[in-house]
Amino acid sequence: MxxxxxxxxxxxxxxxxxxxxxxxxxxxxxxxxxxxxxxxxxxxxxxxxxxxxxxxxxxxxxxxxxxxxxxxxxxxxxxxxxxxxxxxxxxxxxxxxxxxxxxxxxxxxxxxxxxxxxxxxxxxxxxxxxxxxxxxxxxxxxxxxxxxxxxxxxxxxxxxxxxxxxxxxxxxxxxxxxxxxxxxxxxxxxxxxxxxxxxxxxxxxxFPPRDVTATAMLFLNPPFNMAMKEKCFTKRFVFYGPKIAALEAALSAPSTRGEAVTALIWKCAVNASRSNSGVSKLSILSRSVDIRKITVPPLPDNSVGNLVGYYASQKDESDIQLQGLVRELREGIQDFSKSYLQKLQREDALEAITESCKDAIAILISNDVDLYVCNSLCDVSLYDIDFGWGNPTWVTNISSNAPNHKNLVGLIDSSTGDGSIEAWVTLSEADMALFERDPDLLCYAATFDYPSVLKSYL
Structure with missing residues (x-):
């Protein structure tokens, strides 16, 4: 538009x-x-x-x-x-x-x-x-x-x-x-x-309920410094299937489509933040994980609840390379799968989870860290949801927190069915100005403003 x-x-x-x-x-x-x-x-x-x-x-x-x-x-x-x-x-x-x-x-x-x-x-x-x-x-x-x-x-x-x-x-x-x-x-x-x-x-x-105190909730849901203190901007980027394949080949490391695109967005966002602030910080990227898929045996897809966990990958902004970021993402999900479920199934599950959050929170509430949050609906079938009028023309997952919070990324498969991924990215206005002009991003993402959903315009 x-x-x-x-x-x-x-x-x-x-x-x-x-x-x-x-x-x-x-x-x-x-x-x-x-x-x-x-x-x-x-x-x-x-x-x-x-x-x-x-x-x-x-x-x-x-x-x-x-x-x-x-x-x-x-x-x-x-x-x-x-x-x-x-x-x-x-x-x-x-x-x-x-x-x-x-x-x-x-x-x-x-x-x-x-x-x-x-x-x-x-x-x-x-x-x-x-x-x-x-x-x-x-x-x-x-x-x-x-x-x-x-x-x-x-x-x-x-x-x-x-x-x-x-x-x-x-x-x-x-x-x-x-x-x-x-x-x-x-x-x-x-x-x-x-x-x-x-x-x-x-x-x-x-995962039986526990007596969750107000103090525990503060540790589990701290007031991260992601709330909008400056003007934020949300923009949609499209990574077409052949471009993602080229990105994966350039990585020379095992990765999923979502991991490759996440790593690229993370790298370019960090470059923008570092250029604007003039200093290198610790950068943390938190990703959501569907626990249904990693329990043994797996839970059915129709299990209702907030059956999701988060793991964090971190890198010093002075050492941001795509291969290293992908490796951090892969190792993060592997460590999460091994340890988080074990904590959830312990008698002292709440205490174990709270304790594991304390060190992370001490880092997050400081001003020397950039926190990014990424949620993905890649590889989730959505374009066959028919209310009796045919399949949807477009499905999207823009974050309910945008534009009130910064450093948010939402990924979802596009309607083209060729492996393309759409990304909603919310950054501060200053960071977005640099992010959307990053040469590495422009190698793989659509280079024109507001990419069309309609196939006739692609």
Whole structure:
């Protein structure tokens, strides 16, 4: 979207309501026990945003009639199927009672509808962070009463296209839980019961809740110096499949696509920070890990909860080489897989995790470190999520913390299906100015502003 169009796009909330489960939750399920991982989760939200377009809807001569008709039809379909889905995902319609229990008395999820005063294709030609974040109900989530868990926003474009934005509290969900929920909702909306998922609520039995004190929570979720103290900027970068293959070949070291792109972004962000500050600091990159995949035996994908951990890789900014960064990332996940689960399964799991955080926190709260946080949805199938209208045109995972926090990276596979990766990067305005002009980045990332989602523009 050109800068002129950026200013013109407006998202107007036209309705807000509470959607409750279509069937009451049985009494024996009213108190849902959180797992230890849910208890120590950061006070933030996991988000996902899906865009759906309809063939022929971009004809400007008749888009108004189509938009009104489809908005009414889709609205009813979405709300009815959401209500049905909440009977299976009943904790999402509950309220956090304390740091051990969710009250599942069918309070309901927050559902809002919005109108967008442009065509969907206008946004997808050149999507940017300021426009996209308006389609995720994160502001509503942050302004709502504490304890609410699920927020949904359906945004209807003048062409009849729709964007579905979902925010779920980390107190009950990680990225995998969000995907499972949306998949099941889509199956219900499409009337395809083969795609209706039944969640597994086994997290609290595997990782029982503990008495987490306020002091422990401070150690586990410290006030990192990532909050916006200066103006931040969020930008989307596209790494096309052949370019990533060339990057992996240049590394001359084993790596996944995500690791290669993460290492490159980390290197270029560090170079920008060092150039602006004039000093070399310790640089730490924290990455999320889906614990379902590393337990023995692995947990099912439909396991509900914040079943995620984080490991940190660090490098002195005076020695930032791609090969070394990839090696740090690989060794970090290997060490995490060996040690973290062992700590979680100990009787003194909380104490063990808290103790392991103390040294890291002492470093993080100093002013001599740059902390980066990377979350990835690479290799997660998302472009087959069909609400009955066909596959999504675009799926994206812009961070709910952007642009209020800096040094955030979100990775996701692109719609092209050729191994391409999209990255949302949030940096300080000064760092972004240097980052986006870094020669190493430009060798592998799209070099034009706001890369298009539409294949016809690639």
């Amino acid at each position: 050109t800068k002129a169009k950026e200013k013109e796009m407006k998202v107007e909330i036209i309705s807000k309501e509470t959607i409750k489960p279509s069937s009451p939750t049985p009494n024996h399920l009213k108190d849902y026990k959180l797992s230890l991982l849910d208890q120590i989760a950061p006070p933030s939200y996991e988000t996902l945003l899906l865009f759906y377009s309809f063939n022929g809807d971009d004809d400007r001569q008749h888009h108004h009639h189509i938009s009104v008709y489809k908005a009414n039809k889709l609205s009813l379909q979405l709300k009815q199927s959401l209500s049905e889905t909440l009977t299976r995902f009943y904790p999402l319609a509950g309220r956090v009672k304390d740091n051990i229990t969710i009250d599942c008395s069918d309070h309901g999820a927050v559902y809002v509808e919005a109108q967008v005063n442009c065509l969907l294709q206008d946004l997808l030609k050149q999507p940017n962070g300021d426009s996209v974040i308006q389609l995720v109900p994160i502001q509503l989530a942050e302004e709502s009463k504490p304890g609410l868990l699920l927020f949904v926003q359906s945004s209807f474009f003048t062409c009849g296209g729709v964007a579905i934005g979902v925010c779920i509290s980390h107190k009950i969900a990680d990225a995998a839980t969000v995907v499972t929920f949306i998949r099941s909702w889509a199956g219900a909306a499409a009337g395809d019961h083969r795609r209706v998922y039944y969640p597994s609520y086994n997290a609290s039995s595997l």
